[in-house]
Amino acid sequence: MSGDKKKTMVRPMRARPGARYQCFGDGLCCTDIHAIGPLTDKEVREVRRIDPKGAGWDEDHEDNMLRTAADGGCRFLMPDMRCSIHAELGPAAKPDGCRRFPLGLVATPHGGRITTEHRCPCRTLGDRPQIAPEAVVSSICDAAGRPTADRRIKRVPVTKNKKIAFSEWESIEQAYLEKLRDCESLHEALDAEAFPKLGKTSWESQAEEFIDARDGSQFGVAMAWMGDTILSLRNGHQPRPPGRPWAAAFDRAEARSGEPRTEREVFADWLADEIWGLKWAEDYNFELARAELATRLTIAQDICRRLVESGLRPDRAAAEAVMVVELVGESDYWTEVKDFIRV
Secondary structure, three states: OHHOOOOEEOOOOOEEEOOOOOOOOOOOHEEEEOOOOOOOOHHHHHHHHHHOEEEEEEEOOEEEEOOOOEEEEEEEEEEOOEEEEHHHHHHHOOHHHHOOEEEEEEEEEOOOOOEEEOOOOOHHHOOOOOOOOOHHHHHHHHOOEOOOOOOEEOOEEEEOOOOEHHHHHHHHHHHHHHHHHHOHHHHHHOOOOOOOOOOOOOOHHHHHHHHHHHOOHHHHHHHHHHHHHHHHHHHHOOOOOOOOOHHHHHHHHHHHHOOOOOOOHHHHHHHHHHHOOOHHHHHHHOHHHHHHHHHHHHHHHHHHHHHHHHHHHHHHHHHHHHHHHHHHHHHHHHHHHHHHHOO
16 A cells, blocks of 8 residues: 555654754743643643642633743743643643643654744754654653644645645655755745735735734734834834843753854754644645745844844844744734735
8 A cells, every 4th residue: 555545644753854852941931922721621620739720711812721920931830940740740740732842743644743843942042962753752642652643644735726645745845855954045945935915915914913912921022023023124114122021041042052053054944844844734735835934034034133133142043033933923813814825
């Protein structure tokens, strides 16, 4: 039986060659940089046994979430940036989302792909080992020890009207990954123009919506960076920096880092994982994905430039920029933008 006639599978597992990660407890993922959740009803009950006010329904996100303290950090985040649930009860006691992040798993006809998010300094900065499936499999398993997939991809949409077999996709994907590794220009490697035409709206209007989303959280500040940078790129206006409330997590990451990477390496690593992770294949196609990635790359490069000019080390500036564009890229705000893109 050919691989494309098989059902999707989580085994054998493999990580993208070159992807590196180790949790150093930098702590960013345990803050209001994003919603800390969602939690199942069972997880809420288990958390409330530890702290009756530790979790509950969140009206803004319309789901169960862990509660945050006054400083925006999770109620269970200790001063030394360790999780008190993990420290006292072990990693298995944490909610599934906390245990998995920034790891994920995609089931395909050829086995499971281990994925990583890049809005985590432990993923983007410092000396980290290459990801080995046996080292991370416990983080992507359910309570019974079974690996659980975040999504299942069997055929891959390459354009609006064309899907191809997974075996055909892998050869196309490999060519793009090699270009990201070797081409001097990452935009040339993506083979797509930034800021494609939007239907029924404009990039300037979307940018204003991002800026209006400021709500006092770290996520709101990231939205402001995104909106201000889009306006700057579109009309040349140079905004005041919105601030960097996440700086402490990156301070810790930079302090443990040895030889710095180049900006290009940070950006290429992120783009490769965006392609490898196949999130885009659930609702969109590769042609559209390349256009929106080219757009987020352009925004990230401009944020990076501004941070370097302010005195940050280039690889740290790139890592913070990637954090912003990935964070916003995961939000409903950016989903709306992708729905408007015309390629």
